[in-house]
Amino acid sequence: MKLIYSHLQKFLPDLKVDPQQLRDDLTMIGHFTNYFEEIDHQIVFDLDIKVNRGDCLGYYGLARDLAVLYHLPLNDLTATGKLNLQSLPALPITITTDKVKRVMAVKISRIHNQISPPWLQTFIKLHGTNPVNLAVDLTNYIMFMYGIPNHAFDIRKSGQNLIWEINPKYTEFTSLDGSHLKLDSHILMINNPSHALSLSFWGGEACAIDLDTDEIILEMAIYDPATVRQNSRFLKSTTEAGTRLEKNLDPDTIPQAFTDLINLILEHCRGQISSQVFDYYPQKNKPKKIKFDLNQPSQISGINIPSDFALDVFARLGCLIDTHPSLSIAPPSIRPDISISADLVEEIVRFFGYQHIPLDQPLTPKQLPDITPAQVYLSEKLKDNLINLGYDEILTWPLTDTFLDENTVVKTQNSINTEAVYLRQSLIPSLKHQLDQYQRFKLPPTQFFEIGKTFFKKGNHYIEKNTLALYHFNPDQLTTDLKKLHLQPQIIDHNFAEITLDNLETPPQYQPQVNSHPAYELNRQIITLDANINLNSRQNPKKLIEKYVQKIGLENLWQLTITDIYQDKTTQTYRYTFQASYFNLDDKTAKNIHLKAFGLK
């Protein structure tokens, strides 16, 4: 979400904090702020808003938090009280579904719609939306400021008889941007008796406001968030309104936001109110009292947080504090995320500051019964034994594009990767794929293994087997190694073997090796070059290898071996043949390094 400093100051006129500090403070109290930048002379912050803080999808919610943090007064934009419009006619609005939590609506006539002034266009653009016209842009402005979506209907097109209902008959809907959507019977809609007009989270083309519009119905509503979420997912449509309406928004904030919207329309589009304000609010919010112990913030945080601080935060948050017979706190309706005492503790600790919690006091060691499953020890032991035999561990995809047995294969329903549809039934195909890849990179002969799950379906049950598979370029050595490890494979496929580990004897406990060996991302084929070096005497091959490893340098060398030693009896010299493999180098560079290292240039 974008946040423009100057518009935030409309709620917090005394806010003078340096933008860098504001960015850090917003983050620390839970609103992760990626960065801020200056655009069109405005300081704009980029924030990630927590899923449970629908109120902070508007400036108002964030301003309320900052007012608590900085001890600043909060300026409610609206100066007017309740609108007194009893003498005007009522709007003929019908609501037939319990998915509507609250709706306020009013008719405004004789408006002069036009292109928005530059400040409004800038505001709308900075929030990633296209300016449309003054009336529409003002509705969006209020949505961004309060986090509550609202909508304007052109009465010439929609009529006044609006109906909030679950889709009674419509099969198609055209949204404001011209998208054609196929509807089902669960969609929450706003219609008139004969036409589909709007979805709960997206206005319709049929009653769009244009520059000729002179009479509108403004509405602001909050719905059952699950319904909006389901509708939005079903229609695969995400809108700014939908993102907000699928959160728990506060119906009690509507009067303030709606009054501000009306005032803005009257101020900028002129016109006059020509109906009573319709207000449908069947189940009013009741303050929820939470019993609270003022010691809890200290007990849970582990640091001393004074009771006075906690009470001050509650008061600034707008909580009702009742001390009789015992302390209870009723959070304000705009904070439906606060429902238990742990939520209240979080409020206290975040405003007190997580940075006051010491970093240097971890848990002290404690002897507790070991509940590590024996299979874990077995896997760790096998891994150590295998690396001690020279095998490398690999990890491969647990999902594949093929199966071995269609009767037992476990298939995913919605994987978006066509090459990852089935859960693997054997590790060997994955190891074969790995071998293919190694060959493509011209890796010298190798040996590797994987320990992972294989998956099977039996009736309505899913079975996971702990499985080991290994490969050795020399099948005889593979057999020898399996014997050394006392493993009897269920599958032997030439150079590959696979063993289910679940029935093996497990060690009582095992302390695995901890080491740190680098792995390398190969970007090119390994280049292997030979070099013949004539020497006057026999050499210690290990020392010779070490000498040339040093000359070549480890950063380019994959492997160095002596492949042959040849004694020329006539000259009494020894010819050593080296094979050097280079990685992530082009041919020319590898050759240059090779020639230089062996003195062949």
Next chain:
Amino acid sequence: MASIKQKYSQQIFNLDNSQDLEKIRIELFGRHGLFNQLFTKIKDIPSDQRKQYGANLNQTKSELETILNQKNISPHQTSTATKINLPLFALPKIGHLHPITQTERQLNALFKSLGFSVYTSPEIVTDEYNFTRLNVPTNHPARDMQDSIYIKEPEYLLRTQTSTIEAYLLQAQSQQLPLRAAFPGAVFRNEKVNRSNHFVFHQYQAVVVDKNITMKDLIGTMELMFRTLYGPSAIVRYRCKYYPEVEPGVGPDMQCFSCQGKGCPLCKYAGWIEMGGSGMIHPQVLKKAGIDPKIWSGFAFGMGLDRWTMAQNKISDIRTLMGGNLAYKPNQP
């Protein structure tokens, strides 16, 4: 095909000179070799079997090529000149653990020293353990934080987080408290595979349930973990963060190791990198496991391992971690 592979792999294995090896190569892969002959027969195969025949043939050819290429014969083994009776020399082949396993073991060792067990649980899980027991009921917007891969929607899916292991653990151990357990594990999300995203990645989580556990215990322990992994100069901050299964929630961010907090593309110009999530276990999560939150409290934290492992090994593409171009130098630890 199987008999061809068996016959020739045995022959290749028994060879002890390069001339015979070359003969076999020509016999198999030469212009008039066996495989070219078999490929020309494809046209005679019934059309419904042709695809399978071609696939089998290609696979057998590839496997025999591998075996042939990996047959290592000294070029002078048949030389008539004096030959030193010395085996070919290379430093011994060293085996390696996958870098993810290395990181897991490093963390396991740390947590074991604090009295933690290492736990595990299934990868195919029910909605109950993946969401409901973790305080994420149906239609909760937090479900949008994770795109699940379903086996049988809505009941069975691949676990999307290691917190699912926590749900199993709490239920299994609810009568054997206190407990300390850590668990590495693969988790799954329905992401398109590319350089930056994968449908499977690795997380590490630790859980403590005891009496009088505090946020100070949590943050101190996380700090110890980060210093163990990243060294004493790592700068980590702890801030308020939302996860449905914890309250209060804590988000550790590490100062970006690429720009030292100045802001760069790696940290999306935030100067900080989000390292995971943590917090005090939500009372509802304890209750659902049959643990009385008035008596017991606890913390949980989890972090991804893939990004760190990539940075440690200078790996630029997440696919490398589970792909064929991750390799280890054969003779170097």
